[in-house]
Amino acid sequence: MNERLILVTNDDGYDSKGLAAAVEVARGFGRVVVVAPETTQSGMSQAITMYNPLYLRRVREEEGLEIYAFSGTPVDCVKMAFDYLLRDERVDLVISGINHGSNSAVNVLYSGTMGAAIEGSFYSCPAVGLSLDDHRDDADFDAAVVYGKQIVGDILAAEVELPLCLNVNVPVGRPETIKGIRLCRQNRGFWREEFYRHEDPRGREYFWLTGEFVNGEPGAEDTDEWALANSYVAVVPVQTDLTDYRQLKNLGNVLK
Amino acid sequence: MNERLILVTNDDGYDSKGLAAAVEVARGFGRVVVVAPETTQSGMSQAITMYNPLYLRRVREEEGLEIYAFSGTPVDCVKMAFDYLLRDERVDLVISGINHGSNSAVNVLYSGTMGAAIEGSFYSCPAVGLSLDDHRDDADFDAAVVYGKQIVGDILAAEVELPLCLNVNVPVGRPETIKGIRLCRQNRGFWREEFYRHEDPRGREYFWLTGEFVNGEPGAEDTDEWALANSYVAVVPVQTDLTDYRQLKNLGNVLK
Numbered sequence: 001m002n003e004r005l006i007l008v009t010n011d012d013g014y015d016s017k018g019l020a021a022a023v024e025v026a027r028g029f030g031r032v033v034v035v036a037p038e039t040t041q042s043g044m045s046q047a048i049t050m051y052n053p054l055y056l057r058r059v060r061e062e063e064g065l066e067i068y069a070f071s072g073t074p075v076d077c078v079k080m081a082f083d084y085l086l087r088d089e090r091v092d093l094v095i096s097g098i099n100h101g102s103n104s105a106v107n108v109l110y111s112g113t114m115g116a117a118i119e120g121s122f123y124s125c126p127a128v129g130l131s132l133d134d135h136r137d138d139a140d141f142d143a144a145v146v147y148g149k150q151i152v153g154d155i156l157a158a159e160v161e162l163p164l165c166l167n168v169n170v171p172v173g174r175p176e177t178i179k180g181i182r183l184c185r186q187n188r189g190f191w192r193e194e195f196y197r198h199e200d201p202r203g204r205e206y207f208w209l210t211g212e213f214v215n216g217e218p219g220a221e222d223t224d225e226w227a228l229a230n231s232y233v234a235v236v237p238v239q240t241d242l243t244d245y246r247q248l249k250n251l252g253n254v255l256k
Numbered sequence: 257m258n259e260r261l262i263l264v265t266n267d268d269g270y271d272s273k274g275l276a277a278a279v280e281v282a283r284g285f286g287r288v289v290v291v292a293p294e295t296t297q298s299g300m301s302q303a304i305t306m307y308n309p310l311y312l313r314r315v316r317e318e319e320g321l322e323i324y325a326f327s328g329t330p331v332d333c334v335k336m337a338f339d340y341l342l343r344d345e346r347v348d349l350v351i352s353g354i355n356h357g358s359n360s361a362v363n364v365l366y367s368g369t370m371g372a373a374i375e376g377s378f379y380s381c382p383a384v385g386l387s388l389d390d391h392r393d394d395a396d397f398d399a400a401v402v403y404g405k406q407i408v409g410d411i412l413a414a415e416v417e418l419p420l421c422l423n424v425n426v427p428v429g430r431p432e433t434i435k436g437i438r439l440c441r442q443n444r445g446f447w448r449e450e451f452y453r454h455e456d457p458r459g460r461e462y463f464w465l466t467g468e469f470v471n472g473e474p475g476a477e478d479t480d481e482w483a484l485a486n487s488y489v490a491v492v493p494v495q496t497d498l499t500d501y502r503q504l505k506n507l508g509n510v511l512k
Contacts, residue, residue, distance in 0.1 A: 040307060042306050042307070043305065043306040044301075044303045045300075045302040045303040045304075045331075045371065046301040046302070046366055047299055047300045047301040047303045047366070047368075048301075048366050048465060049299065049465060050298050050299040050465065051298070053454075053456065053462035053463065053464050054462060054463045054464065054465075055460060055462055055463070056463060075301075075366075076465065079449045079451075079467075080451065080463065083448060083449040083450070083451060084449075084451045084463070106378075106496065108498055109302045109374070109496060109498075110302055110303070110304050112303075118365070122362075122446040122447075150512070151511060154510055154511050154512055155510065155511075158509075158510040160506075160510060161503070161506060164500075164503060165500070181511055181512075183507055183508060183511065185497070185499040185501070185504065186497050186498055186499045188497070190378040191335075192339060193335045193339040193340075194339070195335075195336065195339060195340045198309075200309065204311060205311075206309035206310060206311055207309065207310045207311070207312060207336065208309050209304060209305060209306065209310075209332065209335065211335075235507070235511060236498075236499055236504075237499065237500035237503035237504055237507060238498045238500055239498060239499070239500035239502075239503070240362065240365060240498065241441070241442050241444070242364055242365075242423075242442055242492075242494045242495060242496070242498075243441040243442045243492055243493065243494070243495070244420075244421070244493035244494055245441070246495075247417070247420060247493035247495070248439055248441065248492075248493055250416075251439055251491070251493060252439060253414075254410055254411065254414040254416060255407060255410050255411075255437055255439065255491060256406070256410055256437075
């Protein structure tokens with residue numbers, strides 16, 4: 001039996017606490033290669049680096065684990081792994097995360113973690129984005145590791161149809177306080193920003209994004225936001241055909 | 257009658273040729289405010305700037321037109337416009353573009369132009385992303401302007417249902433060579449990268465993304481890729497619920 005190969009990436013950077021937690025999830029299932037950003041890439045969505053050269057650095061290697069840092073975005077890391085470093089190998093799964101902060105609802109669109117997971121799912125293997133609903137530096141990743149292992153195990157054991165990309169969000173709390181896994185749809189909502197304004201030391205005004213999430217359907221029990229708020233692990237399968245089929249019908253009467 | 261207010265942004269930067277073409281489209285329909293990136297932001301997807309302060313610069317103003325440059329991503333520009341500069345006004349439409357290069361098929365996911373258009377559609381007005389299938393510096397935007405005006409005119413004249421976000425891609429060629437508008441779905445496909453490798457002047461190896469698009473359904477006449485290749489303007493309505501409803505059903509048997 002060939003050993004499985006798992007690619008791990010994230011958007012918080014190769015040396016983040018959440019990446020170590022993702023490696024812990026992955027190592028139970030096979031050999032692990034990490035290709036993760038040199039620097040924090042939160043909010044980078046599915047961005048790619050078009051106008052800059054990128055540098056790859058081998059950070060360290062031990063039995064069953066190789067870690068590389070790449071100077072690009074999370075999606076660049078996935079491309080570097082599949083199209084260069086591992087191009088002659090078969091990758092069985094991509095894990096992206098574990099993110100410091102949830103990527104539920106519309107956050108899936110802005111998330112570098114999910115950008116990388118989506119990109120991974122383009123390479124004929126399942127991809128799982130793992131996020132913990134806790135931004136704190138001392139966030140407790142135990143529950144995310146427990147449920148990450150369970151979900152990855154189930155995916156690898158089953159004959160899943162491809163493409164498959166999961167957006168997994170784990171609530172704050174110890175593993176025993178979590179009620180289980182819920183398959184959900186993406187909650188509708190949006191962000192409204194308050195731009196923090198201040199003057200820099202040279203007297204130039206600057207702005208800083210500080211937003212607030214507006215939940216468009218707070219009572220909807222089949223959504224990821226509801227699951228998270230009610231101590232469930234929210235699992236949303238994600239696809240990338242953005243076509244609005246409803247509007248496609250409507251517009252026949254609008255565009256001449 | 258109140259004059260309409262149109263927000264224009266892009267990902268190629270406030271002083272690009274394509275932006276001037278988008279302003280030409282917009283000015284026929286009302287007062288225009290441009291908030292566009294200071295620098296090129298191609299491939300920035302729906303990225304937001306979380307860890308840097310952002311600077312806003314008023315570039316110039318003339319009758320019915322104000323132009324601002326913002327140091328962030330295309331999505332940052334849209335947020336700056338709606339949540340700060342224009343927060344007390346009603347914006348009737350967002351135009352993002354006109355992009356140098358098409359954003360058909362899976363490119364919608366990586367595109368800063370479409371990231372901004374999608375973000376615009378979160379603010380209770382229609383949003384139109386315009387792209388021209390020509391990367392050259394001397395690209396001819398005439399056809400994109402002609403069809404951009406037609407589509408924007410139709411959208412503003414109709415009582416369109418919201419949210420509405422259009423991904424409009426215009427083929428290369430003079431306006432008279434184009435066969436008309438086709439409503440399409442997003443073509444399935446993906447990119448495979450060839451990393452260009454070279455050594456920098458200090459002897460460090462670097463990589464540069466150079467990809468090739470793989471069309472997953474080359475014969476499908478209802479897709480944007482087919483329309484573009486056959487001299488039609490491709491119009492794909494775009495939505496942002498990424499839930500994979502098919503997999504949502506399948507996974508009930510996989511995740512315990």
